[in-house]
Amino acid sequence: MSPSNDTAAPLVIVGAGQAGAMAARALRELGHAGELVLIGDEPHAPYERPPLSKAVLADEQLPDIGLLPEPFQVQAGVALKTGRRVVRLDPARRELHLEDGTIQPYRACLLATGGDARVLPSLPPGTPGVHYLRTLDDAQRLRASLRAARNLLVIGGGFLGLEIASTARALGLDVTVIELGPALLGRAVPPEVSRWLAARAQAHGVSLHLGAKLSDLAPVAGGIAATLADAGELRAERAVVAVGQVPCVALAREAGLLIDAGNGGIQVDARCRTSAEDVYAAGDCASGFDAATGTHRRLESWQNANEQARIAAAAMLGQDAEPSPPPWFWTDQFGCNIQMLGHGAPGLAYRLRGQLPEGREPGKAMLFGIDGDRLVHAIAINAGGDLRAFRGVLGRRLACPPETLADPAIPAKQLARLALGPASA
Ligand SMILES: Cc1cc2nc3c(=O)[nH]c(=O)nc-3n(C[C@H](O)[C@H](O)[C@H](O)COP(=O)(O)OP(=O)(O)OC[C@H]3O[C@@H](n4cnc5c(N)ncnc54)[C@H](O)[C@@H]3O)c2cc1C
The missing domain is CATH 3.30.390.30 (FAD/NAD-linked reductase, C-terminal dimerisation domain)
Structure with a gap:
């Protein structure tokens, strides 16, 4: 029997993050009794990312951020494969190829691969004193690094940059935020909220440069230097680059799945189905169908990952899902x-x-x-x-x-x- 019509093949989830873990839970809750495989390339069991820029950086103790506690995972029979990267999706043969050379057949597969931090070429990951924040390992490195520093440059005044700025201020660092746009969170909130937030950050002692004309950003001895057209050179011992996310869609793209030209996500329908049969996508990597506007939208939020995971799980089992509540997002800062x-x-x-x-x-x-x-x-x-x-x-x-x-x-x-x-x- 070829893998493509092997009905005994497992349901497989690629990406053991928020959407992947919640889909695994949902598949069991919805009655899937067969084999269920969850493959993630990080060395950790699935965990929540929102605390990474908040309690994980701020608290002395690492909070419990696990998403699939081991007893659940064992009892529910979720075959969790951590530290394993999927490098190829073959939808015609219904196979996933792993970096270690193994081949994982599937009956239906969910891509829940999230996204990577967008990298600034002048400050590539690994540059001394420079941090990006996406994973628990990133957060642990940043946490240790902030505790040994007096000052921090945050490049990017979005939700993530501001949360990190807020946490670093609470840890006692001098913090400067550089935002190229004219306002904080300019696309997400009205001007009165942007202005209020800027005043709030400043009241907490953050130095803000909005509409910054950044002419140079480079590592220097002992730290990082940013040169602004109107403010000259700013130096700090550490820098965090928080300039957005790039969805992880390489598997889908190389397999010929439809990618949303506008937002770069894997295009799915209202049931999280991609353009390939029995391949689904959910979470930050997916460009979901917004029935209210009849358009596709890629959302980077905890709730969206949970909702799409639930919808995809139902669809993988041929079931209808309850409609989603309205989009919801939160941030904690200042x-x-x-x-x-x-x-x-x-x-x-x-x-x-x-x-x-x-x-x-x-x-x-x-x-x-x-x-x-x-x-x-x-x-x-x-x-x-x-x-x-x-x-x-x-x-x-x-x-x-x-x-x-x-x-x-x-x-x-x-x-x-x-x-x-x-x-x-
Ligand atoms: C620091 C931080 C703070 C946040 N704060 C908030 C907040 O306050 N409120 C809010 O609503 N949202 C917040 N978010 C966003 C929210 O956490 C994400 O939207 C959510 O985690 C997305 O879930 P996901 O499963 O799509 O992706 P992820 O949780 O990123 O999981 C994807 C996983 O897939 C793995 N993977 C990728 N490619 C492969 C491959 N080829 N093979 C195997 N594994 C692979 C990745 O390594 C990763 O582990 C925050 C995010 C971050 C990073």
């Missing part, structure tokens, strides 16, 4: 927990509920991004509990005037009911 529902977009009209906490003050606020009369984006600052009430409102036509959303006197649950209208009562 003493604030920031959560978002939906996606920001240029031209949304934002309503502020409460007051953005000033300086280093605690405090909570929400912003509602409205497109016409629909709520499409909601941001909660230290108000995650309140945000939850609006999950059902997202994408819906508002039944109350938008300005009602700005009224902090109305409790969040009641406000969400008003926004949904009488049908929600």
Whole structure:
């Protein structure tokens, strides 16, 4: 029997990260009783990445970040192969080729290969004092390195760069953030939140260079030097480069699978099916189908990895999955927990509920991004509990005037009911 019609062949997941581990769990929960193989190239069992820029850097003790505790993995019969890299996918023969020369046949295969940190050619990985952060090993190196340094340059003012800046400040380092764009998180949040966050970072002692004209960035004796057109040379003992992610799609591309020309992800349909039969993709590597807009989108978020894993697992078993909740993302920085529902977009009209906490003050606020009369984006600052009430409102036509959303006197649950209208009562 050729591997291509071997119905006894296992279900195989490539990439033992968030999506891979959650898909393995889901496959068992959905009743898959046959062989299940999870292959990852890292030396570790699957773990959560969000703590890598937060507690793993900050805490004295390494927190428990495991995703598939050994008892579960053993009891559920997940054949976890760590430290093993898949180098070729052969969809015609339904085979995966591993770096060590072994061949893994599959009945259905899920690509959950995530992404790599985007590299700046002038500061390649391995340059003394220079760090990239994607894996637990990266985090352990950065953690040790920060503890032996007085100052840090962060290249990139996105979520990751800002979280690292925040953690490094809390560890007592002098921190400078260089962002080439004119605003922090410019594509994800409205200008008022960008400005607020910049002020918050500065109140925590971070030196910010926005719209930076970086003319040179290079290793120098004892550290790294960045030359800015308007600020001259900035030096630090350490630098973290956090300038985005490149999805890991080499296996898919070389196997001829459809790659999204816009975002570089492996294109999948609403059930996470790629263009090759019985090959699925989920998580950061996948360009998922967004039914609300009829377009493809590649998301780099914990929730998206979990959701696509669940959907792909169901599809691999020929089952339908429950619809996904609205996209949700969180970040912790400068003493604030920031959560978002939906996606920001240029031209949304934002309503502020409460007051953005000033300086280093605690405090909570929400912003509602409205497109016409629909709520499409909601941001909660230290108000995650309140945000939850609006999950059902997202994408819906508002039944109350938008300005009602700005009224902090109305409790969040009641406000969400008003926004949904009488049908929600
Ligand atoms: C430092 C950090 C902080 C984050 N913080 C947040 C946050 O606060 N909130 C949030 O919503 N999201 C956050 N994220 C994003 C979130 O963690 C990711 O979106 C999520 O991990 C994606 O899951 P994934 O399974 O697609 O990829 P990953 O978790 O990256 O897993 C992919 C795995 O596949 C392996 N792999 C790749 N190619 C191969 C191959 N050929 N053979 C075998 N194995 C392979 C990789 O080594 C990796 O282990 C953070 C990410 C990072 C890195």
